[in-house]
Amino acid sequence: MVDVTPADAVPPAEVGEVELYHPHSWWTKYVFSQDAKVIAVQYSATATAIGLVALVLSWLMRLQLGFPGTFDFITPEAYYQFITMHGMIMVIYLLTALFLGGFGNYLIPLMVGARDMVFPYVNMLSYWIYLLAVLVLVSSFFAPGGPTGAGWTLYPPQAIMSGTPGGQDWGIILMLSSLILFIVGFTMGGLNYVVTVLQGRTRGMTLMRLPLTVWGIFTATVMALLAFPALFVACVMMLLDRVLGTSFFMPAIVEMGAQLQHNGGSPILFQHLFWFFGHPEVYIVALPAFGIVSDLISTHARKNIFGYRMMVWAIIAIGALSFVVWAHHMYVSGMNPYFGFFFATTTLIIAVPTAIKVYNWVLTLWRGDIHLTIPMLFALAFIVTFVNGGLTGLFLGNVVVDVPLSDTMFVVAHFHMVMGVAPILVIFGAIYHWYPKVTGRMLDETLGKFHFWVTFLGAYLIFFPMHYLGLMGVPRRYAELTDMTIMTESAHHLNSFISIMAFVVGFAQMVFLFNLIWSIRHGREAGGNPWRATTLEWQTPQTPPAHGNFGKELPIVYRWAYDYSVPGAKEDFIPQNVPGDFAPSREPA
Amino acid sequence: MAETILTHTSQLDRPQGWRGIAADWASDQRAFKNVSWGKAMMWIFLLSDTFIFGCFLLSYMTARMSTRVPWPNPSEVFALRIGGSEIPLILIAIMTFVLISSSGTMAMAVNFGYRHDRRKTAILMLLTAALGATFVGMQAFEWTKLITEGVRPWGNPWGAAQFGSCFFMITGFHGTHVTIGVIFLIIVARKVWRGDFDIGRPGFFTSRRGRYENVEIMGLYWHFVDLVWVFIFAFFYLW
Numbered sequence: 001m002v003d004v005t006p007a008d009a010v011p012p013a014e015v016g017e018v019e020l021y022h023p024h025s026w027w028t029k030y031v032f033s034q035d036a037k038v039i040a041v042q043y044s045a046t047a048t049a050i051g052l053v054a055l056v057l058s059w060l061m062r063l064q065l066g067f068p069g070t071f072d073f074i075t076p077e078a079y080y081q082f083i084t085m086h087g088m089i090m091v092i093y094l095l096t097a098l099f100l101g102g103f104g105n106y107l108i109p110l111m112v113g114a115r116d117m118v119f120p121y122v123n124m125l126s127y128w129i130y131l132l133a134v135l136v137l138v139s140s141f142f143a144p145g146g147p148t149g150a151g152w153t154l155y156p157p158q159a160i161m162s163g164t165p166g167g168q169d170w171g172i173i174l175m176l177s178s179l180i181l182f183i184v185g186f187t188m189g190g191l192n193y194v195v196t197v198l199q200g201r202t203r204g205m206t207l208m209r210l211p212l213t214v215w216g217i218f219t220a221t222v223m224a225l226l227a228f229p230a231l232f233v234a235c236v237m238m239l240l241d242r243v244l245g246t247s248f249f250m251p252a253i254v255e256m257g258a259q260l261q262h263n264g265g266s267p268i269l270f271q272h273l274f275w276f277f278g279h280p281e282v283y284i285v286a287l288p289a290f291g292i293v294s295d296l297i298s299t300h301a302r303k304n305i306f307g308y309r310m311m312v313w314a315i316i317a318i319g320a321l322s323f324v325v326w327a328h329h330m331y332v333s334g335m336n337p338y339f340g341f342f343f344a345t346t347t348l349i350i351a352v353p354t355a356i357k358v359y360n361w362v363l364t365l366w367r368g369d370i371h372l373t374i375p376m377l378f379a380l381a382f383i384v385t386f387v388n389g390g391l392t393g394l395f396l397g398n399v400v401v402d403v404p405l406s407d408t409m410f411v412v413a414h415f416h417m418v419m420g421v422a423p424i425l426v427i428f429g430a431i432y433h434w435y436p437k438v439t440g441r442m443l444d445e446t447l448g449k450f451h452f453w454v455t456f457l458g459a460y461l462i463f464f465p466m467h468y469l470g471l472m473g474v475p476r477r478y479a480e481l482t483d484m485t486i487m488t489e490s491a492h493h494l495n496s497f498i499s500i501m502a503f504v505v506g507f508a509q510m511v512f513l514f515n516l517i518w519s520i521r522h523g524r525e526a527g528g529n530p531w532r533a534t535t536l537e538w539q540t541p542q543t544p545p546a547h548g549n550f551g552k553e554l555p556i557v558y559r560w561a562y563d564y565s566v567p568g569a570k571e572d573f574i575p576q577n578v579p580g581d582f583a584p585s586r587e588p589a
Numbered sequence: 590m591a592e593t594i595l596t597h598t599s600q601l602d603r604p605q606g607w608r609g610i611a612a613d614w615a616s617d618q619r620a621f622k623n624v625s626w627g628k629a630m631m632w633i634f635l636l637s638d639t640f641i642f643g644c645f646l647l648s649y650m651t652a653r654m655s656t657r658v659p660w661p662n663p664s665e666v667f668a669l670r671i672g673g674s675e676i677p678l679i680l681i682a683i684m685t686f687v688l689i690s691s692s693g694t695m696a697m698a699v700n701f702g703y704r705h706d707r708r709k710t711a712i713l714m715l716l717t718a719a720l721g722a723t724f725v726g727m728q729a730f731e732w733t734k735l736i737t738e739g740v741r742p743w744g745n746p747w748g749a750a751q752f753g754s755c756f757f758m759i760t761g762f763h764g765t766h767v768t769i770g771v772i773f774l775i776i777v778a779r780k781v782w783r784g785d786f787d788i789g790r791p792g793f794f795t796s797r798r799g800r801y802e803n804v805e806i807m808g809l810y811w812h813f814v815d816l817v818w819v820f821i822f823a824f825f826y827l828w
Contacts (some may be wrong), residue, residue: 011617011618013618014618014619014622015618015619019797019798021795021796021797040716072659101593118626119627119630119795121794121796158668160752163815181792186636190637191630191631191633191634191637194633195626195629195630195633197624198619198621198629199618199619199620199621199624199625199629200626201619203617203618204617205617206616206617207614207615207616207620208615225633225637225640226636226637226640229637229638229640229641229643229644230638230640230644232641232644233641233644233645233648234644236758236759236762237648240742240754240758243741244743245742246742246751246754247750247751247754248648248652248754250696261814263745263750264648264652264656264657264658264749264750264751265652265751266651266652266655269648269651269652273644274649276644300619318755320781337789379645403707413734442705482755570698
């Protein structure tokens with residue numbers, strides 16, 4: 001099925017030319033910029049910076065686990081703080097912000113053929129509020145009592161009690177305030193992304209011609225706009241519990257022998273609210289990765305994506321289903337066991353659309369002209385890692401299997417594989433893929449290969465052994481494992497090994513950062529379309545794209561995003577804005 | 590595999606049923622054909638905000654249904670002594686009446702806005718803002734009354750502590766929405782009065798020209814805030 005519009009049938013423009021804000025000074029051009037491309041870079045840089053903090057925190061945790069008793073400054077309290085901040089930063093301030101704020105801002109207007117987001121001013125505010133949220137978060141490291149150590153899920157009642165680091169100090173207050181700010185800022189950006197995709201496309205760009213990257217980011221943003229409210233409400237209520245002494249989540253409880261003022265609240269209510277946000281959040285991170293990886297595979301295998309329509313519907317189905325599975329995080333919370341039956345069923349149903357996607361990626365590769373470029377290597381690594389993490393999800397989705405595995409290292413291994421390593425591999429692939437468009441220069445290939453192999457193999461060596469530790473019964477969130485009978489000699493060795501690998505992989509990221517900075521000036525000139533890709537962002541008149549993206553005339557779209565290796569065409573790719581039908585010739589070969 | 594699908598085909602070839610709906614939605618340039626960017630954005634924001642209020646109300650219902658301590662009777666708590674007799678919910682009834690009336694004046698403002706009747710539009714918007722401010726004022730009165738009677742976020746004299754928590758949180762959050770609405774009503778009314786939408790004066794912050802449609806977008810938000818109040822009224826006061 002080839003989706004092509006004849007050149008004479010392009011519909012007239014439905015929206016007049018937009019009025020762009022033209023910056024007058026250096027400040028409005030590069031700092032308080034309303035241009036989505038600049039905002040994207042700002043988002044990405046901030047997310048990377050805070051991500052480095054999370055990376056260092058993970059090193060500190062691994063130091064403690066791998067070499068217990070060696071480092072005096074890592075007290076159990078500090079260990080909890082590291083865990084909490086690492087998880088929260090990675091999930092929200094790095095992955096969500098980078099995929100939606102970074103890639104969303106850069107790619108949506110360019111890929112749908114728009115001059116900018118629909119409301120650039122609001123888009124700019126979105127970034128500055130995000131930055132404020134990050135600063136509030138970072139400030140908790142310097143607050144009295146340090147950051148919160150409640151675990152990234154912030155479960156009450158412990159989150160606001162004195163035994164937990166930051167519980168009766170500033171930590172938890174700053175954490176909740178930062179989350180509220182993040183949600184406000186994200187909503188401003190998210191509304192822009194959604195409306196731009198729905199209402200701001202160029203002539204000829206139907207929804208079914210959007211690159212899957214846009215589909216992934218779009219669906220994830222819609223989900224975020226519906227899931228973040230639950231977290232917002234949970235944060236407001238916990239903040240009231242902590243500051244005003246209300247009892248939304250706090251039952252009657254005794255602390256250090258003293259009866260607290262709280263009475264009659266429901267900790268389970270918090271878990272429901274949190275996971276109504278928390279589970280969609282997994283797919284808010286995963287869906288953009290699914291979309292981007294589809295485009296990487298298609299472009300670098302020089303072949304159209306297999307089953308485009310099915311891919312789109314799978315994204316939508318996953319997005320919808322992810323709202324009815326949240327309580328599979330709560331099998332051991334003491335909720336009604338019948339809920340477990342319902343949520344296990346819906347959870348396992350998600351495997352169907354997800355498996356469709358994996359099959360389609362593999363079938364796209366099948367007999368393709370695979371170029372083992374760095375983006376392609378990362379895309380292939382993603383498929384392997386994602387399948388691996390997905391399969392352990394089948395274990396944890398079943399109540400009876402989950403109960404013994406709950407709160408062991410198996411869970412840590414599972415979610416790091418499926419929503420940690422897998423999306424981050426896609427982020428790396430995407431950066432190698434789009435860096436030439438952002439800067440005009442290629443990233444260094446040799447450093448890139450080094451970065452890929454160390455990251456991919458290293459991440460496996462970190463997280464794969466954790467499955468075994470988990471099956472042995474090694475619990476997670478324990479700062480000290482030395483005296484436990486289940487910790488055999490070999491388990492300790494394994495832990496040390498994991499820690500060493502964590503440092504090796506972390507070091508490879510430094511090489512990557514060096515590559516990012518070095519290549520801005522010294523990279524090979526990329527030209528406008530180094531990967532010979534079809535989507536609109538590669539067809540801009542200037543590279544990097546100038547203000548307004550497309551010069552005088554917006555492009556007109558005549559075909560879908562995946563016309564690679566079309567028989568009868570001059571080249572092995574046809575950009576979306578090239579008219580004409582390249583039907584295969586009917587003469588016998 | 591090489592069949593060609595034309596995007597713009599004649600009426601007869603259009604897909605029917607669900608496929609047709611999907612094709613219409615997915616069509617060229619815009620999913621919602623006659624909807625401007627601003628209006629689309631407001632609708633989607635309101636959808637997101639609905640989830641916030643939904644979560645607040647569901648949390649309140651959970652607290653109310655699971656508490657083992659009696660819940661204070663809203664009819665008695667929210668009664669006013671007027672002329673020697675306790676009239677249940679009288680203040681809330683007046684507040685609801687005021688807020689719903691403000692939806693009426695807002696709708697009229699939108700109507701006159703599209704006729705470019707600057708004077709009437711601005712007056713009606715200011716009237717809407719005045720009604721909204723009255724609502725917030727009465728809410729402040731209600732808060733004061735309850736606080737003097739000993740209701741606090743962490744407890745009250747009559748029963749479950751969550752009564753005060755939920756009351757202050759939900760009405761406070763809604764009142765904040767009304768207050769923000771009043772502020773923006775005044776801002777937009779000033780723009781209408783000054784003729785910004787006729788001469789295309791760029792906005793102070795955004796540097797972009799507004800249109801009379803902004804009145805309607807403002808109206809969408811205002812009607813939403815009123816609608817949310819109806820649910821709060823039903824679930825908090827009438828239950």
